[in-house]
Amino acid sequence: MSTRAFNVSEIRKDFPILTQQVHGRKLVFLDSAASAQKPRVVIDAMVRVMEMQYANVHRGLHWMSERTSDAYEAARDKVAAFLNARAREEIVFTRNATESINLVAYSYGRTALRPGDAVVVSEMEHHANLVPWQILRDAHGVELRIAKITDSGEIDWESLEAQFADGKVKLLAITHMSNVLGSYTPAERLVAFAHARGAKVLLDGCQAIVHRAVDVQALDVDFYVFSGHKLYGPTGIGVLYAKREILEAMPPFLAGGEMIDSVSYERATWAPPPYRFEAGTPAIIETIGLGAAIDYVQAIGLDAIAAHERELTVHGLKMLAGIEGLRVLGSAQDRGGVLTFTMEDAHAHDIATLLDRQGIAVRAGRHCAEPLMGRMGVSAAARASFALYTTVEEIDALGEGLARIKQIFK
Amino acid sequence: MSSTVQELYQALIVERSKAPRFSGRPEVFDAQGRGENAMCGDRVQVFWQRGGVVRHEAHGCAILTASADLMAQAVAGKSPAQVAAMRGAFEEVVTSGRENPALGDLNALAGVAQYRARIRCATLPWAALAEALKEGQVHG
Numbered sequence: 134m135s136t137r138a139f140n141v142s143e144i145r146k147d148f149p150i151l152t153q154q155v156h157g158r159k160l161v162f163l164d165s166a167a168s169a170q171k172p173r174v175v176i177d178a179m180v181r182v183m184e185m186q187y188a189n190v191h192r193g194l195h196w197m198s199e200r201t202s203d204a205y206e207a208a209r210d211k212v213a214a215f216l217n218a219r220a221r222e223e224i225v226f227t228r229n230a231t232e233s234i235n236l237v238a239y240s241y242g243r244t245a246l247r248p249g250d251a252v253v254v255s256e257m258e259h260h261a262n263l264v265p266w267q268i269l270r271d272a273h274g275v276e277l278r279i280a281k282i283t284d285s286g287e288i289d290w291e292s293l294e295a296q297f298a299d300g301k302v303k304l305l306a307i308t309h310m311s312n313v314l315g316s317y318t319p320a321e322r323l324v325a326f327a328h329a330r331g332a333k334v335l336l337d338g339c340q341a342i343v344h345r346a347v348d349v350q351a352l353d354v355d356f357y358v359f360s361g362h363k364l365y366g367p368t369g370i371g372v373l374y375a376k377r378e379i380l381e382a383m384p385p386f387l388a389g390g391e392m393i394d395s396v397s398y399e400r401a402t403w404a405p406p407p408y409r410f411e412a413g414t415p416a417i418i419e420t421i422g423l424g425a426a427i428d429y430v431q432a433i434g435l436d437a438i439a440a441h442e443r444e445l446t447v448h449g450l451k452m453l454a455g456i457e458g459l460r461v462l463g464s465a466q467d468r469g470g471v472l473t474f475t476m477e478d479a480h481a482h483d484i485a486t487l488l489d490r491q492g493i494a495v496r497a498g499r500h501c502a503e504p505l506m507g508r509m510g511v512s513a514a515a516r517a518s519f520a521l522y523t524t525v526e527e528i529d530a531l532g533e534g535l536a537r538i539k540q541i542f543k
Numbered sequence: 544m545s546s547t548v549q550e551l552y553q554a555l556i557v558e559r560s561k562a563p564r565f566s567g568r569p570e571v572f573d574a575q576g577r578g579e580n581a582m583c584g585d586r587v588q589v590f591w592q593r594g595g596v597v598r599h600e601a602h603g604c605a606i607l608t609a610s611a612d613l614m615a616q617a618v619a620g621k622s623p624a625q626v627a628a629m630r631g632a633f634e635e636v637v638t639s640g641r642e643n644p645a646l647g648d649l650n651a652l653a654g655v656a657q658y659r660a661r662i663r664c665a666t667l668p669w670a671a672l673a674e675a676l677k678e679g680q681v682h683g
């Protein structure tokens with residue numbers, strides 16, 4: 134794939150929404166970690182399907198259905214190549230990462246895991262990678278263990294060792310990058326660690342996938358999940374990657390059309406993966422949109438994106454460090470463009486409202502990670518997050534906005 | 544900064560959020576109520592004493608704390624029925640953005656109407672007070 138030279142002002146032209154104004158001011162969108170904006174190519178790809186070649190997939194014997202099925206399945210190939218999966222059958226389409234994790238917790242969790250086995254998650258998980266395991270614990274009698282993180286927001290290896298010591302742990306489900314602290318977890322080392330102790334690994338790649346190239350074979354990870362909407366794709370489409378032999382042994386999550394081989398009034402036999410896990414009419418248009426988003430980021434190149442975002446993160450951290458009374462949560466060595474902070478003088482909600490009036494969008498609250506907020510000793514925090522279209526000037530605008538807020542509450 | 548934001552964070556609100564006049568748990572009280580905003584974790588506890596003396600403990604944003612404090616000031620000496628009526632009038636102000644001359648300083652929060660997600664910050668103390676005054680909890 135050819136990569137074009139990274140030029141942020143050119144890139145911004147690809148995103149129609151970035152020319153919008155908010156409250157009469159230029160939009161400064163610093164909430165991409167919640168959901169990213171969409172480039173023209175994604176929007177166009179979705180419109181094109183609906184205008185030119187739309188029908189249900191895998192069902193019709195007619196031209197429209199076949200073309201749509203081809204486009205839908207081409208998106209699977211794109212995701213497989215993007216993750217460097219061994220086979221396209223290892224890619225299951227879901228609604229979002231949340232559904233992917235629930236699918237694993239339900240289907241894998243209630244069959245491959247036995248009562249008395251343990252699942253480990255970390256203290257810095259999004260609710261999406263905590264609550265499904267709590268439900269599994271209550272329904273199926275597995276133990277749920279929480280591995281500690283350090284104050285800097287990194288894995289506490291001593292704690293992790295301790296959790297694994299009794300040999301009961303069969304699954305480590307952990308974030309690849311924290312949506313609050315910005316820390317990357319050392320995925321390769323974690324997978325090797327868990328495998329050496331007889332446990333499989335699920336990585337929540339919602340944040341990481343946007344900022345770094347991910348190679349599931351190099352990581353040797355068993356499950357990898359992410360959502361399309363944070364990767365410049367549409368909402369309503371998510372991905373579950375799992376090793377083929379694991380998927381083959383898993384029973385369906387949802388049942389209905391598409392996921393069966395043959396059905397009588399008495400029983401049904403299941404289709405092989407990935408279709409076994411794609412019951413019902415899928416998000417056809419969104420899946421094709423995700424394919425276009427992957428083409429888009431690959432054309433720019435994840436290394437170029439990562440370099441740009443590293444520069445933004447360094448700049449952002451320096452800017453925030455210059456504001457008295459401001460505390461950034463987490464200080465991991467290996468961190469990405471997610472900066473969560475509190476200010477002595479102003480509460481996170483007041484910060485968000487006051488920035489919004491200046492056209493600056495940040496997130497405020499608990500970031501779907503309530504236990505982590507408690508762990509870090511705060512009740513709410515504001516978060517600025519960066520994307521490939523973010524500029525240094527926007528980060529400076531944030532700095533000026535925060536200075537004004539200090540002024541108001543001085 | 545645009546004028547609306549200054550309208551919302553006018554001096555009275557900033558002042559009361561930083562230095563509330565009616566905060567702190569009293570040693571004796573006749574009823575209490577609490578409110579929590581699950582989305583952000585903000586919470587407030589309200590203590591009521593017969594005769595209409597109200598104190599609060601607010602943990603949250605400037606709007607929440609200022610609203611709790613201005614509420615405690617506004618309801619001083621009022622009966623539960625008067626408090627209920629005032630709550631209705633106040634909610635009208637913060638949802639419509641139209642000031643109500645009868646509500647005095649409470650009108651400082653009228654600007655919150657522009658920020659849908661923040662209306663609850665302003666109304667939470669009132670919900671907590673209503674809980675304290677709920678039938679069965681308070682007699683007289």
Ligand SMILES: Cc1ncc(COP(=O)(O)O)c(C=O)c1O
Nearest residue numbers: 229230231259261312337339360
């Ligand atoms: C780390 C992480 N995990 C999981 C999720 C859940 O993603 P979704 O809501 O798209 O399922 C998010 C998104 O907020 C996230 O940041």
